[in-house]
Amino acid sequence: MPVESVFPRLEALLPHVQKPIQYVGGELNSTVKDWDACDVRWALMYPDAYEVGLPNQGVMILYEVLNEREGVLAERTYSVWPDLEALMREHGVPQFTVDAHRPVKAFDVFGLSFSTELGYTNMLAALELAGIPLEAKDRTVDDPIVVAGGHAAFNPEPIADFLDCAVVGDGEQAVLDITEIVRAWKAEGRPGGRDELLLRLARTGGVYVPRFYDVEYLPDGRIGRVVPNTPGVPWRVSKHTVMDLDEWPYPKQPLVPLAETVHERMSVEIFRGCTRGCRFCQAGMITRPVRERSITGIGEMVEKGLKATGFEEVGLLSLSSADHTEIGDIAKGLADRYTEDKVGLSLPSTRVDAFNIDLANELTRNGRRSGLTFAPEGGSERIRKVINKMVSEEDLIRTVATAYGNGWRQVKLYFMCGLPTETDEDVLQIAEMAKNVIAKGREVTGQNDIRCTVSIGGFVPKPHTPFQWAPQLGVEETDARLAKLRDAIRSDRKYGKNIGFRYHDGKPGIVEGLLSRGDRRIGAVIRAVYEDGGRFDGWREHFSYDRWMDCADKALAGSGVDVDWYTTRERSYEEVLPWDHLDSGLDKDWLWEDWQDALEEVEVDDCRWTPCFDCGVCPQMQTEIQIGPTGKKLLPLTVVNQG
Amino acid sequence: MPEGPPPAPAVQRIRLRYTKRGRLRFTSHRDFQRAFERALRRSAVPMAYSAGFTPHPKVSYANAAPTGVASEAEYLEIALTEERDPERLRAQLDASLPPGLDVVDAVEVRTPNLADRLQASVWRIRLDGVSPEEAERAAAAFLAAESVEVERLTKNGVRVFDTRGAVASLEVSDGRSGDGARGGAEGGADVRPGRACAILRLVVRHATPAVRPDDVLSGLRATADLAPPVPAEVTRLAQGPLDEESGTVTDPLAADRAAASAVPPATAGPRATATA
Ligand code: B12
Numbered sequence: 032m033p034v035e036s037v038f039p040r041l042e043a044l045l046p047h048v049q050k051p052i053q054y055v056g057g058e059l060n061s062t063v064k065d066w067d068a069c070d071v072r073w074a075l076m077y078p079d080a081y082e083v084g085l086p087n088q089g090v091m092i093l094y095e096v097l098n099e100r101e102g103v104l105a106e107r108t109y110s111v112w113p114d115l116e117a118l119m120r121e122h123g124v125p126q127f128t129v130d131a132h133r134p135v136k137a138f139d140v141f142g143l144s145f146s147t148e149l150g151y152t153n154m155l156a157a158l159e160l161a162g163i164p165l166e167a168k169d170r171t172v173d174d175p176i177v178v179a180g181g182h183a184a185f186n187p188e189p190i191a192d193f194l195d196c197a198v199v200g201d202g203e204q205a206v207l208d209i210t211e212i213v214r215a216w217k218a219e220g221r222p223g224g225r226d227e228l229l230l231r232l233a234r235t236g237g238v239y240v241p242r243f244y245d246v247e248y249l250p251d252g253r254i255g256r257v258v259p260n261t262p263g264v265p266w267r268v269s270k271h272t273v274m275d276l277d278e279w280p281y282p283k284q285p286l287v288p289l290a291e292t293v294h295e296r297m298s299v300e301i302f303r304g305c306t307r308g309c310r311f312c313q314a315g316m317i318t319r320p321v322r323e324r325s326i327t328g329i330g331e332m333v334e335k336g337l338k339a340t341g342f343e344e345v346g347l348l349s350l351s352s353a354d355h356t357e358i359g360d361i362a363k364g365l366a367d368r369y370t371e372d373k374v375g376l377s378l379p380s381t382r383v384d385a386f387n388i389d390l391a392n393e394l395t396r397n398g399r400r401s402g403l404t405f406a407p408e409g410g411s412e413r414i415r416k417v418i419n420k421m422v423s424e425e426d427l428i429r430t431v432a433t434a435y436g437n438g439w440r441q442v443k444l445y446f447m448c449g450l451p452t453e454t455d456e457d458v459l460q461i462a463e464m465a466k467n468v469i470a471k472g473r474e475v476t477g478q479n480d481i482r483c484t485v486s487i488g489g490f491v492p493k494p495h496t497p498f499q500w501a502p503q504l505g506v507e508e509t510d511a512r513l514a515k516l517r518d519a520i521r522s523d524r525k526y527g528k529n530i531g532f533r534y535h536d537g538k539p540g541i542v543e544g545l546l547s548r549g550d551r552r553i554g555a556v557i558r559a560v561y562e563d564g565g566r567f568d569g570w571r572e573h574f575s576y577d578r579w580m581d582c583a584d585k586a587l588a589g590s591g592v593d594v595d596w597y598t599t600r601e602r603s604y605e606e607v608l609p610w611d612h613l614d615s616g617l618d619k620d621w622l623w624e625d626w627q628d629a630l631e632e633v634e635v636d637d638c639r640w641t642p643c644f645d646c647g648v649c650p651q652m653q654t655e656i657q658i659g660p661t662g663k664k665l666l667p668l669t670v671v672n673q674g
Numbered sequence: 675m676p677e678g679p680p681p682a683p684a685v686q687r688i689r690l691r692y693t694k695r696g697r698l699r700f701t702s703h704r705d706f707q708r709a710f711e712r713a714l715r716r717s718a719v720p721m722a723y724s725a726g727f728t729p730h731p732k733v734s735y736a737n738a739a740p741t742g743v744a745s746e747a748e749y750l751e752i753a754l755t756e757e758r759d760p761e762r763l764r765a766q767l768d769a770s771l772p773p774g775l776d777v778v779d780a781v782e783v784r785t786p787n788l789a790d791r792l793q794a795s796v797w798r799i800r801l802d803g804v805s806p807e808e809a810e811r812a813a814a815a816f817l818a819a820e821s822v823e824v825e826r827l828t829k830n831g832v833r834v835f836d837t838r839g840a841v842a843s844l845e846v847s848d849g850r851s852g853d854g855a856r857g858g859a860e861g862g863a864d865v866r867p868g869r870a871c872a873i874l875r876l877v878v879r880h881a882t883p884a885v886r887p888d889d890v891l892s893g894l895r896a897t898a899d900l901a902p903p904v905p906a907e908v909t910r911l912a913q914g915p916l917d918e919e920s921g922t923v924t925d926p927l928a929a930d931r932a933a934a935s936a937v938p939p940a941t942a943g944p945r946a947t948a949t950a
């Protein structure tokens with residue numbers, strides 16, 4: 032059955048909206064396949080604005096992996112801004128893909144990528160615009176299977192009502208496996224309808240289908256247990272892990288948008304996973320173990336990617352890029368290859384040591400040395416032990432001195448407020464640190480004009496981390512602590528003027544906390560917020576704390592639980608957590624011990640260079656650390672002259 | 675800090691005509707600039723760069739059409755550090771840009787000031803839901819007027835424009851009878867049957883402040899109550915020197931082309947031989 036493009040109808044609306052180019056597709060390296068020649072069709076959504084969603088690495092990878100397969104097509108869709116949403120509702124134009132402008136409802140699978148919980152209301156907007164029933168139980172065999180992935184999917188419970196299924200972990204192989212199951216079911220004439228398809232998916236053990244699990248509650252509101260209610264459905268669902276990144280060199284042809292986006296460079300993921308063990312970091316915990324891409328694999332991806340895109344900058348991405356075993360040779364090799372072509376190199380530098388400065392120098396060989404960014408995360412030595420961020424103030428000052436000595440003039444420092452056990456004193460130390468940085472900078476350079484920017488946000492405890500049991504700091508306490516820090520910085524005569532202070536108030540953090548550690552009862556809150564007009568919660572100008580609190584009060588009334596219960600309450604060892612049946616590989620007892628170590632200010636090493644400390648992931652997932660060095664080098668490219 | 679060697683000098687300049695067709699008419703000028711500069715990199719064009727910490731490739735853009743307006747005739751000029759055959763360069767760049775942003779003409783620069791030659795534009799305005807008779811009537815009233823002033827909010831506040839004075843010619847045809855093809859690469863067969871549709875073809879002089887095709891539409895509304903039910907689709911068909919007598923707009927690259935065929939390639943000291 033041919034599916035018609037909605038573009039002619041959309042086109043008439045575009046002259047009336049902001050930045051219409053974001054809705055027209057046609058990006059370089061985008062793909063439109065023949066609908067009828069494919070039997071499994073995916074609509075992939077990053078549920079945020081195009082400018083944030085387009086450069087998302089995860090979606091770009093899955094889009095390409097799927098489109099490379101014979102008989103499979105994938106198209107992309109993003110959240111439309113309220114101006115277009117209103118017009119689409121008025122004129123009956125459905126949620127569409129930007130590739131061929133096909134209606135989302137026509138696809139077999141609607142996959143959403145949740146990097147953050149703040150995209151949940153946008154999912155509901157997209158479903159409704161698509162004409163797909165909001166709740167999974169109301170969907171028919173003609174609606175797409177709605178599947179969530181991305182880091183937030185590690186606790187899909189708050190959106191369980193709206194999802195048909197969720198996938199945790201790496202998506203590359205998982206989307207292909209799902210595709211095969213859908214293909215077979217369709218070829219057989221869709222036996223047993225939706226339920227049969229979902230059952231086939233659930234039985235793999237790698238796809239979570241919320242409706243096949245019942246949640247039982249205790250009288251005090253806590254969860255009693257989560258039980259499968261259908262034969263053959265496993266008690267726990269495993270995360271997916273892709274081994275050998277060199278076999279998955281995606282994206283090979285990164286999308287190049289016409290519209291301006293937040294991230295305009297050629298990005299290469301140089302490794303996946305991180306075992307530094309920062310206790311607040313969900314990304315680090317759930318993506319273990321570390322799997323490096325080889326230096327030669329990286330070189331090839333950069334070369335092909337630049338040819339395919341024309342980007343003027345290469346980003347070497349990972350959770351802690353300076354930790355690649357051959358990062359020095361990678362940086363030097365790429366700098367040698369590309370300085371002639373005026374291609375810039377960047378790496379999100381967060382670690383605080385002299386080695387990072389050498390690297391940064393290498394990467395900016397011919398450029399301007401403006402700003403360096405470090406993330407000590409905690410202001411005092413004590414709190415850094417609690418969070419396992421192993422860096423001393425002396426390290427930082429020494430690093431900064433080297434940086435200023437090498438011509439850098441501006442240092443940015445990232446911190447969190449509201450960490451477990453934190454006091455005002457810990458946070459006020461941040462001001463001292465910033466002053467010491469400037470003092471050192473003045474000493475080394477002999478100049479007064481040295482800048483240091485302090486950027487600080489509220490800490491949100493996340494599932495599958497040692498802090499999953501921790502109480503979150505309330506809004507008033509967070510704001511009061513930040514105000515004290517601001518005053519301490521501003522009132523300083525000698526240095527205050529040179530310290531920039533950027534902070535986020537505590538309100539969005541509480542909503543994020545509610546959604547991160549929520550259970551199925553939170554679904555009603557999300558729906559109420561959506562129906563009240565809530566959208567784009569990651570955007571300051573659209574986010575409404577009051578709306579969230581009002582809707583939570585109403586939706587949770589009579590349940591015995593409330594926002595504080597979900598956020599500022601400390602959990603005990605015995606408590607069944609809403610995400611316990613989703614297996615990230617981390618041993619819950621190990622997480623608990625690490626939580627106890629945190630409270631006792633005991634640090635833990637990195638298993639890449641010390642023996643395994645039994646976090647549980649490798650044996651549970653049958654994976655292993657994959658790191659170099661390979662000993663290989665990047666050779667200069669032969670110059671091919673074009674004319 | 676080392677500043678590096680001075681940038682290589684420009685040895686050749688090339689003028690290009692490009693289009694904004696179909697859905698890519700929603701590209702803003704900023705969007706186009708980024709896309710074009712990336713296309714230059716993908717096709718490894720030996721661009722001359724400005725000096726300084728953040729060197730920029732030397733590209734000058736002329737008189738870009740507004741966002742949402744399609745165009746068959748946009749112009750820009752680039753400076754190269756090695757000579758290139760204009761036609762091959764054009765084909766390469768065209769292949770590097772998405773379909774719809776098409777590079778359709780290229781000449782080596784032999785004459786100064788392209789911008790001065792862009793004296794007027796030919797616009798086609800497609801008015802769906804407006805009958806040709808209705809459009810005729812409005813056009814006649816507009817043309818009969820001495821001046822037709824409209825207001826528009828600009829960066830510098832509300833400005834008044836005389837739209838009549840800027841219009842050198844204005845003709846109406848029937849969108850259903852063949853001239854309905856849109857500027858779009860995808861729009862060739864888009865004659866929507868059974869619906870009234872008028873096409874305006876107008877020549878507008880470039881002036882400061884610029885009178886845009888939507889100003890002329892405002893003028894038609896002011897003089898003759900012409901109110902199209904759906905947004906007009908506007909395409910710039912051409913821009914260039916205006917022959918006031920005949921009211922025709924000619925090719926602004928013609929002078930360069932003529933100079934090139936009259937004189938063999940200019941030699942300016944030692945440089946790479948042109949690649950064939
Ligand atoms: C590490 C990181 C960075 C690093 C590296 C980025 C990278 N590798 O892409 C750096 C420092 C460069 C960075 C920069 C930025 N980041 Co960042 N970043 C992250 C972080 C922590 C992890 C991202 C990551 O590892 N990506 C690697 C890719 C391959 O993994 P993935 O996206 O998870 O996808 C895989 C799986 O999850 C799965 N999957 C994903 N979706 C789906 C869907 C389905 C259906 C299935 C089956 C599977 C599946 O398959 C994929 C392939 O295996 C996320 C937070 C998070 N929880 O995701 C924030 C995050 C994505 N970043 C964010 C932001 C804002 C930015 C910046 C814009 C910051 C800035 N102002 O400059 C830039 C822009 C970068 C960009 N490409 O868009 C925000 C996005 C907010 C939003 N509204 O969506 C996030 C969510 C953090 C936050 N909470 O604020 N970032």
Ligand code: SF4
Nearest residue numbers: 638643644646648649
């Ligand atoms: S199981 Fe051991 S080796 Fe594997 S990630 Fe955990 S601590 Fe490291």
